[in-house]
Amino acid sequence: MMNTFEQYESEVRGYCRSFPAMFTSAKGAWMIDAEGRRYLDFFCGAGVLNYGHNPDKIKQALLAYLMRDGITHSLDMYTEAKQAFIARFNDVILQPRGLRYKFQFPGPTGTNAVEAALKLARKVTGREQVVGFTNAFHGMTLGALAVTGNGFKRAGAGVPLGHTASVPFDGYLGEGTDTLDYFEALLKDEGSGMDKPAAVIVETVQAEGGVNVASVEWLQRLRRITEEHGVLLIVDDIQVGCGRTGAFFSFEEAGIVPDIVTLSKSLSGYGLPLALVLIKPELDQWAPGEHNGTFRGHNPAFVTATAALRFWQDGLLAEDVARKAGLVEKRLTDIVAKHAPGARVRGRGLIWGIEFDDTQLAARISQACFKRGLIIETAGIDDQVLKLLPSLTIAEEELRHGLDVIEAGLREALSVDNVSPAIEAAA
Numbered sequence: 143m144m145n146t147f148e149q150y151e152s153e154v155r156g157y158c159r160s161f162p163a164m165f166t167s168a169k170g171a172w173m174i175d176a177e178g179r180r181y182l183d184f185f186c187g188a189g190v191l192n193y194g195h196n197p198d199k200i201k202q203a204l205l206a207y208l209m210r211d212g213i214t215h216s217l218d219m220y221t222e223a224k225q226a227f228i229a230r231f232n233d234v235i236l237q238p239r240g241l242r243y244k245f246q247f248p249g250p251t252g253t254n255a256v257e258a259a260l261k262l263a264r265k266v267t268g269r270e271q272v273v274g275f276t277n278a279f280h281g282m283t284l285g286a287l288a289v290t291g292n293g294f295k296r297a298g299a300g301v302p303l304g305h306t307a308s309v310p311f312d313g314y315l316g317e318g319t320d321t322l323d324y325f326e327a328l329l330k331d332e333g334s335g336m337d338k339p340a341a342v343i344v345e346t347v348q349a350e351g352g353v354n355v356a357s358v359e360w361l362q363r364l365r366r367i368t369e370e371h372g373v374l375l376i377v378d379d380i381q382v383g384c385g386r387t388g389a390f391f392s393f394e395e396a397g398i399v400p401d402i403v404t405l406s407k408s409l410s411g412y413g414l415p416l417a418l419v420l421i422k423p424e425l426d427q428w429a430p431g432e433h434n435g436t437f438r439g440h441n442p443a444f445v446t447a448t449a450a451l452r453f454w455q456d457g458l459l460a461e462d463v464a465r466k467a468g469l470v471e472k473r474l475t476d477i478v479a480k481h482a483p484g485a486r487v488r489g490r491g492l493i494w495g496i497e498f499d500d501t502q503l504a505a506r507i508s509q510a511c512f513k514r515g516l517i518i519e520t521a522g523i524d525d526q527v528l529k530l531l532p533s534l535t536i537a538e539e540e541l542r543h544g545l546d547v548i549e550a551g552l553r554e555a556l557s558v559d560n561v562s563p564a565i566e567a568a569a
């Protein structure tokens with residue numbers, strides 16, 4: 143049965159190589175394979191399933207909509223499902239935070255949102271250059287890839303990726319260096335060789351790039367610098383928005399207001415593809431139809447996204463994430479102190495990473511965890527970071543169980559290290 147994939151599916155397939163099971167169903171924090179094995183999911187579709195797999199309240203809304211033959215596809219015509227989503231998102235998310243944005247629904251994936259944001263920033267400013275950061279990840283289409291750091295992925299473009307510049311993210315030059323000194327100097331100096339950019343695009347926590355966390359002060363300074371120089375600030379909240387860091391938007395803690403925000407992954411709350419570009423009203427200078435597409439805002443995804451906003455009608459989920467964050471941080475710090483001193487633990491909310499100097503270790507831990515029924519991925523340019531991305535709604539005992547498995551997986555991965563020279567000697 144696995145041969146179906148090996149025989150017919152392109153070699154480009156990826157995650158199935160790390161997690162070679164045949165999945166059949168899922169609920170909450172668990173995925174179940176064809177042999178009935180249960181896996182605790184600490185990956186959540188790379189941040190798509192913040193509310194867990196197939197949450198009942200959202201599923202009921204979707205089923206009711208389908209059963210009454212609610213419209214499924216409508217291009218970008220007006221529908222009740224879209225209206226309900228816009229109204230609820232305004233009421234529950236934007237207004238209480240004092241935010242005013244217009245909504246653009248691009249194609250349904252994250253990279254579609256990034257492409258739309260970059261195109262709009264260039265159009266509005268009349269400038270070509272967009273600044274991204276070292277180790278950034280913004281998607282696989284040409285515009286988004288041009289502001290993505292990863293050299294292997296960039297090479298896949300097959301054409302030059304241009305009209306961008308990469309500057310150091312927070313922490314890239316080590317503790318004690320504020321990397322924005324460099325960026326600000328480039329902007330101020332006519333001799334710097336950097337063309338004035340249309341926009342800066344940033345992740346507040348670089349997820350794919352290795353769980354690199356920007357500090358609140360760094361984000362605030364980035365906002366000040368971009369404002370002073372008339373450069374638009376795009377926050378790509380595709381992976382760490384929708385509550386991943388606790389608050390709905392990851393930039394709330396810094397108290398900054400981006401000019402453009404991209405959302406996708408957990409926006410539909412159910413794993414249905416949906417992307418959104420939030421645009422400051424004065425920047426909405428699109429001409430009708432200037433940027434279009436067939437699947438811009440899919441009605442079943444609007445229905446689930448609207449239902450998912452129930453999680454945000456009070457502050458309980460954010461509080462719950464903060465409590466679980468404390469638990470994860472403490473446990474990971476203890477595990478590292480005990481077994482891998484020197485490894486670095488970092489994160490915010492419910493995205494955490496452990497970075498190891500031995501770049502093989504994170505992948506070995508991931509494999510050891512998978513054998514024990516835990517799905518957990520690696521991140522960073524050398525896959526040197528073990529990345530935790532449990533659902534926000536995971537029960538505390540499930541979270542503790544997953545952390546136990548990580549400790550066991552780490553011990554196994556380290557013991558392989560210790561015995562391997564002996565095995566080699568014996569061979």
Ligand SMILES: *Cc1c(COP(=O)(O)O)cnc(C)c1O
Nearest residue numbers: 251252253279280281378380381
């Ligand atoms: C996943 C991701 C994207 C790309 O989203 P796709 O749906 O894979 O196109 C863009 N930016 C960030 C921060 C992401 O995590």
